[in-house]
Amino acid sequence: MIYRFLCAFIAAAAGISAQAQELLPARSALDDRAINEAWSQAWDDHLHSGKRVPFTPPSLSDIPEGEFGEMVKDGMQAFMYPALYASDYVGNELACTNCHLDIGRRAGAAPMWGAYPLYPKYRGKNKQVNTMEMRIQGCFRYSMNGTPPPADGDLMKSFLAYFSWLSQSAPIGAKLEGAGFYSLPDPEQEPDITRGAEVYAQWCATCHGQNGEGERHVDTVGWVFPPLWGAESYNWGAGMHQPGKASAFIKKNMPYGLQNVLSDQEAWDVAMFINSHERPQDPRFTGDVAETAERFHTSPYNLYGTVVNGAVLGANAYPAGRAPAN
Ligand code: HEC
Ligand code: HEC
Numbered sequence: 256m257i258y259r260f261l262c263a264f265i266a267a268a269a270g271i272s273a274q275a276q277e278l279l280p281a282r283s284a285l286d287d288r289a290i291n292e293a294w295s296q297a298w299d300d301h302l303h304s305g306k307r308v309p310f311t312p313p314s315l316s317d318i319p320e321g322e323f324g325e326m327v328k329d330g331m332q333a334f335m336y337p338a339l340y341a342s343d344y345v346g347n348e349l350a351c352t353n354c355h356l357d358i359g360r361r362a363g364a365a366p367m368w369g370a371y372p373l374y375p376k377y378r379g380k381n382k383q384v385n386t387m388e389m390r391i392q393g394c395f396r397y398s399m400n401g402t403p404p405p406a407d408g409d410l411m412k413s414f415l416a417y418f419s420w421l422s423q424s425a426p427i428g429a430k431l432e433g434a435g436f437y438s439l440p441d442p443e444q445e446p447d448i449t450r451g452a453e454v455y456a457q458w459c460a461t462c463h464g465q466n467g468e469g470e471r472h473v474d475t476v477g478w479v480f481p482p483l484w485g486a487e488s489y490n491w492g493a494g495m496h497q498p499g500k501a502s503a504f505i506k507k508n509m510p511y512g513l514q515n516v517l518s519d520q521e522a523w524d525v526a527m528f529i530n531s532h533e534r535p536q537d538p539r540f541t542g543d544v545a546e547t548a549e550r551f552h553t554s555p556y557n558l559y560g561t562v563v564n565g566a567v568l569g570a571n572a573y574p575a576g577r578a579p580a581n
């Protein structure tokens with residue numbers, strides 16, 4: 256069968272080339288090379304122009320059959336329910352998909368297909384080149400207030416399988432459109448907790464609760480509406496505690512289902528407000544809030560270590576997760 260197909264293919268190719276010789280002007284090998292070079296040059300220019308490369312991840316219905324496909328599905332499941340499928344490593348019941356929306360597929364919510372082609376890369380946070388495994392471990396330690404899973408275990412393998420499948424055919428090293436968070440301009444006015452409280456009451460409290468406590472699923476672990484502060488939330492080391500990151504996430508993605516209703520200023524203000532409450536301790540805590548603030552909390556508008564409502568933030572933090580002290 257394959258043999259017959261091959262023969263037909265060769266015959267057709269030969270036929271076309273004979274026809275082409277008669278009807279079309281001859282195209283030399285040099286022309287072909289020129290065309291190839293021009294094409295790859297344009298692509299290369301695009302990759303290095305600072306412009307983002309458009310990308311659409313594959314549809315979930317296209318997950319392949321077989322062992323690789325099963326591994327991809329395991330990774331997807333752990334991403335949706337880490338408290339069930341990665342329970343040894345989480346210190347809260349958040350899910351990866353609570354922040355990386357649509358199971359890590361939503362543009363502008365730090366999608367996994369936007370991250371995967373960029374690693375290994377240098378990160379200022381820990382001043383070294385990070386692998387994708389280290390990045391995932393970071394979200395376990397801080398966002399999940401837990402402990403990093405081993406880099407070579409089945410759990411990690413399943414995340415990598417899911418992310419690489421999502422990123423298939425994305426150019427390695429390219430910044431894709433929709434990767435990370437959409438950037439938000441610096442605030443026009445200094446972000447303000449009091450104004451943020453008003454935004455919160457109007458736009459957020461119905462789902463996330465008056466006290467940021469969220470709402471649990473009744474029939475399984477995890478949250479219908481995740482908590483935004485308190486013992487069950489991400490810890491003081493997580494990216495979301497930085498008003499710059501939280502505001503960019505919120506502006507594009509919240510209130511859930513009503514994107515882009517907040518002004519930039521409102522997004523900054525409400526990000527300040529949610530991060531003006533206590534949450535679990537930064538696992539890098541040195542034993543001293545001021546020193547920890549100085550070493551790790553230098554991003555703009557970072558509230559850790561400052562006085563809010565008469566108390567130093569970080570001084571009454573909830574226990575950090577189960578991370579080893581490293
Ligand atoms: C509380 C919110 C939150 C949760 C929960 C969370 N993350 Fe993240 N994650 C973030 C933020 C914020 C960033 C930083 C995004 C940025 O800097 O653009 C990030 C970044 C990442 C990145 C790198 C993205 C990039 O564009 O470089 C990966 C990979 C990642 N997270 C994986 C996970 C995994 C896996 C889980 C679940 C085990 C998880 N995250 C849970 C908030 C969260
Ligand atoms: C209609 C309900 C709803 C409203 C209103 C809403 N959210 Fe959310 N929010 C959600 C849901 C649901 C998720 C988790 C999404 C998922 O798992 O797919 C979420 C996730 C988040 C997260 C990331 C998860 C975490 O625990 O940190 C933040 C931050 C957040 N919301 C902030 C806000 C802010 C600020 C507002 C108001 C401007 C707001 N939300 C309004 C439903 C809502």
